[in-house]
């Protein structure tokens with residue numbers, strides 16, 4: 404959600420290594436504390452793997468392959484496949500090894516994957532908590548990946564130098580002149596298996612398909628495709644993942660999730676494909692949550708509309724009320740990817756969502772509006788006090804973030820009221836909104 408991220412192609416840095424070497428700890432160290440943007444949805448597991456990150460003024464997407472515990476059986480094979488998936492998504496890799504343990508067979512399996520990929524790699528010798536331990540890291544030269552970068556992810560030791568080195572191996576983002584957009588709009592088609600993502604992509608691509616090989620000499624990312632739609636060129640993120648040319652097609656949900664999460668993070672706008680003929684599933688909700696949390700524009704496409712009869716329609720409307728209440732703002736379209744029916748509605752919906760996502764409200768207009776809604780509907784009195792909104796400003800767009808300065812904490816209900824009124828007044832179709840409250844004590 405950094406300001407630098409919305410346009411241009413942000414390079415992807417993946418953190419790989421066997422379990423327990425400290426990948427997640429390193430990712431948290433790189434990100435610093437990250438605020439949760441949205442409340443938890445009960446029953447939905449939160450397990451993000453991709454994040455916007457920034458160092459030295461450069462934005463990149465960080466992919467965390469930690470937090471995943473393979474069972475002991477077949478572990479080496481799964482670590483290898485996991486590394487393959489992560490590496491296929493990435494422009495560069497941080498390969499983390501536990502310096503206190505040394506090189507294991509699993510580490511060596513990952514090294515072979517990394518070599519084969521030809522992607523730039525930095526070897527990270529983690530858990531070097533103090534100087535005495537540095538000697539242990541020297542043994543890692545034997546991996547043949549060059550100099551080990553000694554760090555302590557836990558204590559932060561060496562992490563700045565590591566990031567400096569990481570920036571060196573990441574491809575340069577494209578040059579975007581002032582006021583100019585950095586390349587085509589980035590769109591991710593997401594959804595659980597079999598909802599019709601690849602059918603949709605094939606319909607959209609038609610004969611116009613161009614496989615992105617080396618756009619303007621910048622990020623080489625063979626898994627994206629450029630497609631002309633409605634007189635505009637769009638960059639479809641990770642179409643290899645959508646088309647299932649890759650290995651994880653055979654099975655593990657984790658790999659699909661890794662790709663989905665990374666595609667969302669790299670996109671500006673997401674099309675969530677749902678199967679109109681089936682109930683909204685927990686997996687659908689999980690993807691929705693990820694889109695909201697990542698702060699991306701969103702269009703919801705109910706596919707397989709040819710299979711939706713009157714009875715199903717009745718239940719679907721109930722499900723929408725129940726499950727999609729948090730994303731009422733997202734444009735919804737009904738399509739049949741198989742035949743192309745209503746496919747032409749996608750571009751207008753994308754345009755509206757992106758427009759809402761990028762909307763900026765001037766400080767003057769915002770405060771006139773805030774004055775009005777506060778007069779109409781003051782905050783309820785709580786414990787003899789009545790918090791007031793003193794002033795507000797939109798501190799970011801894409802997605803919109805507002806900061807309200809108040810005399811005290813606002814009720815959640817009141818925050819929701821402010822959000823609802825903001826949407827009524829200024830549009831914000833297709834975009835999550837974040838409201839930050841700074842209370843003067």
Ligand code: GDP
Nearest residue numbers: 422423424425426427428469470530555556557
């Ligand atoms: P992952 O499975 O590779 O993501 O590993 P985790 O980040 O979950 O870390 C595994 C364990 O190693 C946790 O108990 C961490 O606290 C610990 N750990 C991670 N980094 C360091 C470090 O730099 N020094 C020490 N001493 N422990 C660490």
Ligand code: GDP
Nearest residue numbers: 596597598599600601602706707708739740741
């Ligand atoms: P993906 O896994 O999300 O990429 O889904 P696919 O595009 O591979 O589609 C899964 C199955 O659903 C295939 O058998 C498709 O032919 C079928 N399918 C896709 N779109 C539609 C549709 O609009 N209507 C119907 N009836 N079937 C569809």
